Amino acid sequence: MDSFINERDGHRPYVVIHSEHWPEAAKTLKEHEELKCDYLRNLSGVDQETHLEVVYHVLSMENSREYCVKVKTDREQPSIPSVTPVWPTANWNEREVYDLLGIDFPGHPDLRRIMMPDDWVGYPLRKDYEPLDPEV
Numbered sequence: 001m002d003s004f005i006n007e008r009d010g011h012r013p014y015v016v017i018h019s020e021h022w023p024e025a026a027k028t029l030k031e032h033e034e035l036k037c038d039y040l041r042n043l044s045g046v047d048q049e050t051h052l053e054v055v056y057h058v059l060s061m062e063n064s065r066e067y068c069v070k071v072k073t074d075r076e077q078p079s080i081p082s083v084t085p086v087w088p089t090a091n092w093n094e095r096e097v098y099d100l101l102g103i104d105f106p107g108h109p110d111l112r113r114i115m116m117p118d119d120w121v122g123y124p125l126r127k128d129y130e131p132l133d134p135e136v
Contacts, residue, residue, distance in 0.1 A: 002015070002016040012066055012067065012068055013067050013068070014067075014068045014069075014070065015067065015068070015069050015070070016069075016070045016071075016072065017069055017070070017071055018071075018072075019071050019072070019073055019079065019080045019081065020081075022069075022071050022080060022081050022083070023081045023083070023086075023107075025069070026056075026069075026083045026086045026087070027086055029058055029067070029069070030058075030086055030087070035060060035065075035067075036060040036062050036063060037058040037059060037060050037065075037067060038060060038061055038062070039058065039059050039060070039061050039087070039089075040056060040057070040058050040083070040086075040087035040089045040090055040093075041057040041058065041059055041066070042056075042057045042093065043055065043056045043057070043083075043090060043093045043094065043097070044093070044097065045096075045097035045100065045101040045103055045125065047101060047125065047126050047127045048072075049127055050075075051072050051073065051074055051075060052072070052073050052074070052075055052078045052101055052102075052103055052126075053070050053071060053072045053073065054070070054071050054073075054080055054097060054103065055068060055069070055070050056068065056069040056070075056071070056083070058087070073103060077104075078101070078102060078103040078104060079103065079104040079105075079106060080103055080104075080105060081105065081106055081107050082094055082105040082106060082107040082108035082109075082111075084105075084107070084108055084109060085107065091108070091109070091110070092114060094108055094111065095108075095110070095111060095112065095113070095114040096114055096115060098111055098112075098113075098114075099113045099114050099115050099116050099123075100115065100116070100123055100124055100125040101123050101125050101126055102122075102123035102126065
């Protein structure tokens with residue numbers, strides 16, 4: 001685990017969590033008496049070339065605090081446990097990241113493409129993506 005304060009992002013606390021610890025950490029963020037991160041504002045996938053990661057912005061509506069969590073995964077078999085059971089708003093965002101970057105979210109209730117056709121080959125937001133038809 002790693003952590004830092006992002007000075008360019010309003011001094012927001014950032015935490016980097018290993019994917020195997022993410023489900024329990026997500027529950028702790030939501031249920032902890034002081035944190036109470038009851039709202040997942042956004043999650044987005046990022047291709048860092050050496051690895052993929054998902055960035056989660058969670059906040060507490062009660063105490064108006066926001067935190068950022070990064071969960072890294074490898075490029076060859078990208079997988080991060082779903083947090084849809086913790087924050088239902090993760091549902092469509094996880095589907096989008098799955099569709100465009102190919103990150104699997106075990107435990108997701110309905111993980112399938114949401115933007116690209118079912119027969120689409122590859123993941124268009126990966127930096128190494130090469131379309132079958134360069135005109136598209």
